[in-house]
Amino acid sequence: MPARVHALLVARPDGRTPAAHHLRRTVAALAAQTRPIDFLTIVLCGPEPGVVDVAKESQATLVVEAPASTSFADAVKLAIPSKDADAVWVLAQDTTPDPDALARLVGRLELSPSVAFAAPKLVRSDDRAEIVSLGTTMTRYGRAVGIADDELDQGQHDGREDALGADVRGILVRADAWSRLGRLDRGLRGADEGLDLGVRARLGGARVSLAPSAVVSVSGDGVAGLPVPVTAAHRRRRAFASRTAQLHRRLVYAQAWAVPLHWLSILPLALARTVAHLFRKQPGRIMPEWAAAVVALIQVLAVARARRGIRQTKAAPWSQIAPLRMTATQLRSRLGDAPVEPTARVRSELRFFAGGGAWLVLAALVLSVIAFTPLLAWSVIGGGGMQPLRGTVGLLWTDAAYGLRAFGLETVGPADPFAIIVAVIGSAWPLEPSRALIVLWLFALPLAALGGWFAATRVTERSSLRLVGGTVWALAPTFLIALTQGRPAAVIAHLLLPWLFYAGSVAHRSWSGAGGASLLLAAVIACAPSLAPALTVIWVAMLVVIVATRAGRGSARLVWLVVPSAVMAAPLVWHAIRSGNVWALLADPGVTWAGPQVAADAVGRGLLAAGIPTADVAGWATILPPETTWWVPLLIAPLALLALIAPLTQRWASGVALLVVAAVGIATAFAAVGVSLAFDESLAVPLWPGPGLSLAWLGVLGGALVTLDAGLAPKVRAARGIAVAVVSLGVLVLAVPSLTAVARDTAEISGGPASTLPAYVAALGAGDGNVGTFVLTPQNEGGVSARVVWGGSETLGAQSTIVATRTTATPQDDEVARLAAGLVGDSADDVVATLAADGVSFVLLEQAAEPVSGAARSFGLTAEAAIDQRDGLEPVGETARGILWRINGEVSARAAAAPSAQHMSGLISAAQIGVTLIALLLAVPTSTSRLEARRIPRVVGPHWEEGR
Incomplete structure (x- = not known):
């Protein structure tokens, strides 16, 4: 004892x-x-x-x-x-x-x-x-x-x-x-x-x-x-x-x-x-x-x-x-988790089917098929900023990795993050990757309606207002214009933005939301780099609010939001810093194309403020005389007015936040329209303001929904239906020219060829990215543009901003210029042998862009005669893409990237795959996370006291 x-x-x-x-x-x-x-x-x-x-x-x-x-x-x-x-x-x-x-x-x-x-x-x-x-x-x-x-x-x-x-x-x-x-x-x-x-x-x-x-x-x-x-x-x-x-x-x-x-x-x-x-x-x-x-x-x-x-x-x-x-x-x-008591259930039912969300998506699909009926017969979308995709999934992902680029003699560098988006889309249709873009275009309207509807669930519980959110987002003028002009990066960014809002607005309270939002943020910035400054401002503001109102709880989740974006962009950022061309990071990815858009003047910025990115007033100038289209920007006035009222409602904090989103979006569009960072041969191409307008449209639409949801006194709530009808009708009228553009043959998109190179080259390079073609294009202003294209076609995923935004010539550019001068001049150098040693198998003399000037026509005839006299070149003939020659004799294989570049490619790919897997694991919901989500309101904002 x-x-x-x-x-x-x-x-x-x-x-x-x-x-x-x-x-x-x-x-x-x-x-x-x-x-x-x-x-x-x-x-x-x-x-x-x-x-x-x-x-x-x-x-x-x-x-x-x-x-x-x-x-x-x-x-x-x-x-x-x-x-x-x-x-x-x-x-x-x-x-x-x-x-x-x-x-x-x-x-x-x-x-x-x-x-x-x-x-x-x-x-x-x-x-x-x-x-x-x-x-x-x-x-x-x-x-x-x-x-x-x-x-x-x-x-x-x-x-x-x-x-x-x-x-x-x-x-x-x-x-x-x-x-x-x-x-x-x-x-x-x-x-x-x-x-x-x-x-x-x-x-x-x-x-x-x-x-x-x-x-x-x-x-x-x-x-x-x-x-x-x-x-x-x-x-x-x-x-x-x-x-x-x-x-x-x-x-x-x-x-x-x-x-x-x-x-x-x-x-x-x-x-x-x-x-x-x-x-x-x-x-x-x-x-x-x-x-x-x-x-x-x-x-x-x-x-x-x-x-x-x-x-x-x-x-x-x-x-x-x-x-x-x-x-x-x-x-x-x-x-084990205890079951949720019915009295503890805070989150209401989603009501996607009962609330009409499914019918909205179905109606958008029917509208899309009617508006884009010719796409059902196309195998490739051409025109505008569209190009075919690689013929195999393997080549799609090769273009998305660090290494040899598809343009230039031996251009080695990082791929655009947008190439990863293209590879993901093309992999969805592995037998014919280009058809994946057809499917995307046909389903773009219903996908936008779906995204807008879900984004609206973070703002309102009312089914009618969610339908308005889906409708207005799908009929946004910048989105429809991007569809008809063939701007794939802008289309994808518009489709992703509502989901970024849906996940990002709850990222501070859920690792599932943070994981999903981090991937969406990386994808949006990959499609629209010009949005990076605006999204950074919004992210910093969110961090400040979380630190101030929640004592920092959830700030780690917000910090994670930018990690995948930083990892994906890091190789391109490092290359831009080393080359001294940091502004090139904001360049639009994909095909560099100077399509129709507003001018950087007072009239153009006025149209941008109305959400319209083109000088033809969203296409109404192709239907009515231009001088009679003054009323078109007024169609969005009801939507804008409702958004401006949002800070005066009882949910003023949400209204202010959404107006901040709209403001940074408009500022981005204003800045973009006056800046040129990329070059289409000899033409400087300004940034497309569409992504900035999409972000602004998101903020304005959200603010309007806040007003309609919480800004009407009980005695005037009958006015909600009238306001909804006016807003919806105005947006629908604004969308009429774009929805009928394909039928009226005013759209830029068309049934494109399977390759931007002659069929003979396309057949040989369909599955081989090392088939080289030396392309010469006479310029209407005089001179000639020269580039080397690898593979069977120029493709959307192979485009590279490190090539399109160069402002100073590299030694390889000088070599291409020397070879071009040797081909079209009377140089005694054995230019053909040099091309063969570099792995180039074909020479293509394209026609100048329409309308062809006399100088370009004269230069083309002179160049054709000079090339015909070159020993070692066998004429294949005149094709739809221009005049083609094939190099006789043995052509060396394209030189592989240096071992250091291959090692760098492996490290970058491992890092990008690793951070993507981490984000996916965070984003995948579990039974515990779903159970916890039930206890938190779906609508975000202090009106619902969601932090309690």
């Missing part, structure tokens, strides 16, 4: 927790015990005046001072129990026992000499109705599981007496067992020390007894045990210590032959668990996971010491532990 008890009390002030207050309360509780302690040793880990004063004022037998970095296990080892003590009571500064706690613990030891230590019931000091710990166990693989952790104390566990282990705080250990077992294992890093002590006691032939009637309240400041996870730092510390302890126990408890296998599996397990953490939306556990793995790998001596201690004290087989472990079924029951 334990006649004398020695209490070991460890205190560690850290400057943040009220250590002196906790220690004073614990010392007072020890003095008030109905069964007094006989000895008290206080270990002070780190000096702090208040704590030292409390220790000196106590009735401690001994006060031991230790460095602040001393762990709890080491601190307890410094406190040597008295030789006269029969039991050791392990305490920390934040463990406050009830007056009868020691008496009940001693009583539990007295019941049986086989009990090595007794454990109290730990409760929260600020809420004694919640159990912190009452016994612990572990799974087959060493995961520690609390038997009653975080449960409300209703006496449901008061009959429990036996356990595998317990929380180390407050346990009363027999002195002989304390000495025999070697005290606490330092290799556990402060986690599961009581569990490990219990396992060793069981193997030594003793057992652990629970004393639920002995109550000890704890504050959880981390001196002993794990800290309460109230901060991100505490959560990381808990995750690190718990995982380290699990790996350590696995190595300590395993049979000798299995220890090396467990040790070798640590890093692969860390990788697998990293994927699991991402899938479970717990990225904060990744760094602790790898830190724990590294620690477990290097603390070999601690493992050897612990295994030696078990061998020395073991008196019972491991099979005695098995019945006390938790099975997988019990673990699922213990940790």
